[in-house]
Amino acid sequence: MPKADEYKNLPVELTEVVITGNEEISPGVHLIAWTRKHDFIPGQVVKITLDQEVPPRIYSICSGNSEDEIRVLFNVKDEGVLTPRLAGVIPGMKIWASNPYGSFKDGKKPAWWIATGTGIAPFYSMFRSGVFENKTLIHGVRSLNQFYFEDELEWALGDHYIRCCSHGQACNVFPGRVTKYLEEINHIPTDINYYLCGKALMVVEVRDLLISKGVPYENILAEIYF
Numbered sequence: 001m002p003k004a005d006e007y008k009n010l011p012v013e014l015t016e017v018v019i020t021g022n023e024e025i026s027p028g029v030h031l032i033a034w035t036r037k038h039d040f041i042p043g044q045v046v047k048i049t050l051d052q053e054v055p056p057r058i059y060s061i062c063s064g065n066s067e068d069e070i071r072v073l074f075n076v077k078d079e080g081v082l083t084p085r086l087a088g089v090i091p092g093m094k095i096w097a098s099n100p101y102g103s104f105k106d107g108k109k110p111a112w113w114i115a116t117g118t119g120i121a122p123f124y125s126m127f128r129s130g131v132f133e134n135k136t137l138i139h140g141v142r143s144l145n146q147f148y149f150e151d152e153l154e155w156a157l158g159d160h161y162i163r164c165c166s167h168g169q170a171c172n173v174f175p176g177r178v179t180k181y182l183e184e185i186n187h188i189p190t191d192i193n194y195y196l197c198g199k200a201l202m203v204v205e206v207r208d209l210l211i212s213k214g215v216p217y218e219n220i221l222a223e224i225y226f
């Protein structure tokens, strides 16, 4: 498992970038954008803040690596320091951002991508960068309006895009959390890689479940949002 603390403590330089877009794609969930100046590997993160006095927070890049913009997807934490203010940025405003960094990346081998909530971001970046052959994406959310980018993902991934919803029901959506889905399916391949992204509790529960089904520890890679 990657050491998330390494990310948090990494002394990265911040430079000013100009916001080019801010879209609320679901209630309390925003996609903000600025012009891309650097190459990045899909799965990498940036640190951002609005004010050099406020310690920057980390966000997975949520756009393709040949697109003109860098985008990040975040949900507003009402009591949070940064996200309530970040939700109010408008095009033309300046924020501080680091260059992309981080080691959460996938290659060509078959893999399952398992995300909850905004944890879909690194996988969507991989998808938008053309990395999706041999991949199965499992996305867990609380309500049906949180399947970000679902039309695009469903069209491209078909049966390899699995939606799990804990508090809403619809056809083609598994009723329950990702852990329930993984418990109920007949076959969990043990010779592929598993990439997990989301909150610590989900990552730990899914990791333990996969290990109990015979997946080697070293086949499980995680990006933990804390």
Ligand SMILES: Cc1cc2nc3c(=O)[nH]c(=O)nc-3n(C[C@H](O)[C@H](O)[C@H](O)COP(=O)(O)OP(=O)(O)OC[C@H]3O[C@@H](n4cnc5c(N)ncnc54)[C@H](O)[C@@H]3O)c2cc1C
Pocket (backbone or CB within 6 Å): 004, 007, 008, 045, 057, 058, 059, 060, 061, 072, 073, 074, 075, 076, 077, 078, 079, 080, 081, 082, 083, 084, 118, 119, 121, 223, 224, 225, 226
């Ligand atoms: C590698 C990595 C990648 C990440 N990528 C993403 C991403 O793509 N999208 C995303 O949405 N998030 C991501 N995160 C999480 C993100 O970095 C922030 O933690 C998140 O957006 C909250 O920031 P904030 O400043 O609004 O909240 P914070 O001020 O950091 O507060 C977070 C929570 O703690 C509570 N809190 C704050 N202060 C106190 C206190 N004194 N006492 C008790 N509770 C308190 C708040 O109520 C809030 O719910 C990532 C984190 C990591 C480590």
